[in-house]
Amino acid sequence: MKLLNYTSKYLAFLLLAVITLWALAFYYAMLDEIYDSLDDGLENQKILLLKRAKEDPGILDNNDFNKHVYSFTPIQQQQYENHQERYQDTLMYMINEEDFEPVRIYESTLKAEGRYYKLKIITSMVEEDDLIEDLVSYLIGLYFILVLSILVLNNLLLKRIWKPFYDLIAQLKSFNIEQKPQITLTPTAVEEFNLLNTTVSELINSAHKSYNEQKQFIENASHELQTPLAISINKLELFLEKNSLTDDQLMHMASVLDNLGRLTRLNKSLLLLSKIENKQFQEAEPIDFNVLAQECITDFKEIAIHKGIDLKLHATDGIQFKMNKDLARILLTNLIKNALVHGKPQNPVTLSIANKQLKVRNTGTASPLDAELIFARFKKIGATEKSTGLGLPIARAIAEKYNLTLRYTFDGEHTFTVQFPK
Amino acid sequence: MKILIIEDEPQMLDNMRDTLEQERYLVETASTFAEASFKIGSYDYDCILLDIMLPDGNGLNLLKQLKDLGKEEGVIIVSANDSLDDRIQGLNMGADDYLPKPFHTAELNARVQAVLRRRNFEGNKYIEIGNVVIDPESRSLTIADKEVILNRKEYDILTYLISNKTRLVTKAALAEHVWGDHIDQADSFDFIYSQIKNLRKKLENATIKVGAVYGIGYKLELD
Numbered sequence: 163m164k165l166l167n168y169t170s171k172y173l174a175f176l177l178l179a180v181i182t183l184w185a186l187a188f189y190y191a192m193l194d195e196i197y198d199s200l201d202d203g204l205e206n207q208k209i210l211l212l213k214r215a216k217e218d219p220g221i222l223d224n225n226d227f228n229k230h231v232y233s234f235t236p237i238q239q240q241q242y243e244n245h246q247e248r249y250q251d252t253l254m255y256m257i258n259e260e261d262f263e264p265v266r267i268y269e270s271t272l273k274a275e276g277r278y279y280k281l282k283i284i285t286s287m288v289e290e291d292d293l294i295e296d297l298v299s300y301l302i303g304l305y306f307i308l309v310l311s312i313l314v315l316n317n318l319l320l321k322r323i324w325k326p327f328y329d330l331i332a333q334l335k336s337f338n339i340e341q342k343p344q345i346t347l348t349p350t351a352v353e354e355f356n357l358l359n360t361t362v363s364e365l366i367n368s369a370h371k372s373y374n375e376q377k378q379f380i381e382n383a384s385h386e387l388q389t390p391l392a393i394s395i396n397k398l399e400l401f402l403e404k405n406s407l408t409d410d411q412l413m414h415m416a417s418v419l420d421n422l423g424r425l426t427r428l429n430k431s432l433l434l435l436s437k438i439e440n441k442q443f444q445e446a447e448p449i450d451f452n453v454l455a456q457e458c459i460t461d462f463k464e465i466a467i468h469k470g471i472d473l474k475l476h477a478t479d480g481i482q483f484k485m486n487k488d489l490a491r492i493l494l495t496n497l498i499k500n501a502l503v504h505g506k507p508q509n510p511v512t513l514s515i516a517n518k519q520l521k522v523r524n525t526g527t528a529s530p531l532d533a534e535l536i537f538a539r540f541k542k543i544g545a546t547e548k549s550t551g552l553g554l555p556i557a558r559a560i561a562e563k564y565n566l567t568l569r570y571t572f573d574g575e576h577t578f579t580v581q582f583p584k
Numbered sequence: 585m586k587i588l589i590i591e592d593e594p595q596m597l598d599n600m601r602d603t604l605e606q607e608r609y610l611v612e613t614a615s616t617f618a619e620a621s622f623k624i625g626s627y628d629y630d631c632i633l634l635d636i637m638l639p640d641g642n643g644l645n646l647l648k649q650l651k652d653l654g655k656e657e658g659v660i661i662v663s664a665n666d667s668l669d670d671r672i673q674g675l676n677m678g679a680d681d682y683l684p685k686p687f688h689t690a691e692l693n694a695r696v697q698a699v700l701r702r703r704n705f706e707g708n709k710y711i712e713i714g715n716v717v718i719d720p721e722s723r724s725l726t727i728a729d730k731e732v733i734l735n736r737k738e739y740d741i742l743t744y745l746i747s748n749k750t751r752l753v754t755k756a757a758l759a760e761h762v763w764g765d766h767i768d769q770a771d772s773f774d775f776i777y778s779q780i781k782n783l784r785k786k787l788e789n790a791t792i793k794v795g796a797v798y799g800i801g802y803k804l805e806l807d
Binding site: 385388389391392393395396397399400402403409412413415416419420423426430442461464465467468469 | 593595596599600602669684685686687688689690737751752754756757765774775776778779799800
């Protein structure tokens with residue numbers, strides 16, 4: 163839920179409670195005021211009636227509410243002295259409304275013409291149910307108008323206030339440390355957002371800087387390793403030439419040379435990977451992948467035959483794509499190498515080109531491999547000890563460089579698919 | 585044959601000199617830009633091995649200096665920085681070849697020979713060894729005047745072994761030379777053995793033969 167709606171939701175609940183409480187308080191205060199005012203009116207009428215009784219004592223005989231709003235009933239002095247003023251609410255049939263309606267009766271006593279009377283004055287009273295009904299409907303109206311105004315305010319005003327925040331989030335979502343970060347900050351008058359903007363951009367810049375240093379470090383380290391590796395290999399080769407060694411000694415030397423070779427390959431692969439990531443290999447030319455695939459198959463023919471693998475190309479389509487020639491070849495050879503290393507002897511490894519897809523399929527373990535793990539660096543899955551664990555990561559880095567997708571699927575055979583744009 | 589090695593790393597320089605001296609070349613060395621610049625200006629060489637990363641200057645400037653002097657030496661750039669830019673720039677500036685470190689001694693030898701052959705033996709286009717004659721232009725082979733058909737890889741193996749005749753060629757060096765850089769991660773070099781077997785069959789009547797060095801590689805032997 164968005165922050166905007168989140169606060170709106172709570173405000174709506176809060177308003178509901180506040181308005182309900184307020185309605186109750188308002189209702190009773192209102193009612194109190196009305197009674198007060200009615201009672202004042204009734205007392206006033208009593209005084210007026212007393213005055214009229216002096217001029218027209220005939221009204222004192224009136225004891226019927228059908229004719230007047232008041233009635234006089236003669237009482238004993240005893241009753242007069244004991245009487246207390248009181249107000250009483252009751253129902254009375256109203257002709258205009260054709261229903262019993264609430265009325266307020268004021269009972270009082272008075273002394274006129276030397277006699278004692280009990281005086282009752284009635285007045286029509288506010289209809290509480292109508293009052294409540296009106297009050298509730300007006301308050302519901304107020305409630306909805308308030309909630310609606312808040313929503314409108316949030317959507318118009320807050321949206322504009324929060325825009326820098328959402329802009330930043332949108333950019334962070336597509337942020338990729340491998341690419342040069344291009345965060346454009348929306349200027350804002352809100353201090354917190356300014357703080358957020360500067361903090362995030364500082365964070366990104368320093369992250370990118372250390373990422374670059376890291377990448378550069380790998381490239382530099384690999385370079386530095388080249389010379390000592392070259393010296394060691396050449397010294398050993400010269401040593402082997404100049405000395406006649408026993409078979410046992412030769413075996414040991416061969417093993418040392420082998421491992422130096424592995425080190426060299428590992429180093430070259432690391433160097434290649436960091437060069438791809440450091441955006442080298444800018445030159446590009448249209449590559450005919452059908453021709454390239456055929457060349458690679460020729461290159462690998464002897465290795466395939468040696469492993470008893472039938473390496474073949476099956477093309478029903480042509481793929482032309484503009485990229486660096488060396489990288490195109492490395493992409494293809496790494497996939498083929500991988501298939502040959504993991505493929506079972508006496509089983510085919512098939513390259514197919516169809517529907518702008520280049521596939522390399524091989525048999526191998528009977529269960530699918532972890533599709534993410536196989537593209538991770540140095541994750542060797544059942545590989546021979548001589549593999550560098552960088553072949554597939556390099557293939558993926560090349561594919562990513564050119565926005566091609568390289569994915570792994572398993573359908574009984576392990577399949578690597580490079581999807582070219584249609 | 586006079587060769588100048590320009591290389592600032594002393595052990596690297598020793599190895600290269602050692603490798604080339606075994607081929608009876610006259611080898612001179614320079615380990616700084618200034619020294620190299622002086623030697624280039626003062627003497628003539630048949631081939632120059634040039635490390636482009638020197639402590640006191642960029643080796644590519646020596647290449648420019650050579651061209652400015654109108655010299656025709658064959659130049660092989662040797663670099664630990666195997667970058668495409670350097671390679672293209674170097675070759676564009678007139679270098680004959682580009683050899684990235686690390687390399688095998690056999691590869692160094694083969695590259696130097698190829699440059700020397702292109703530079704100095706333009707009249708003599710054949711390579712002769714024993715009763716074997718190779719025509720590098722048409723990539724054809726005759727043994728005792730009879731043509732023997734080799735496929736591309738057999739031809740490459742044979743010429744590589746001939747460039748390093750009577751010297752040890754490791755399996756790794758052979759594989760990298762013949763099958764290229766990208767083949768190298770294929771799990772072992774055992775597949776070379778069947779190629780050597782085929783080649784031996786085709787060399788049945790030749791006075792050269794491919795000998796094996798136990799577990800390590802091969803050596804071309806003259807009868």
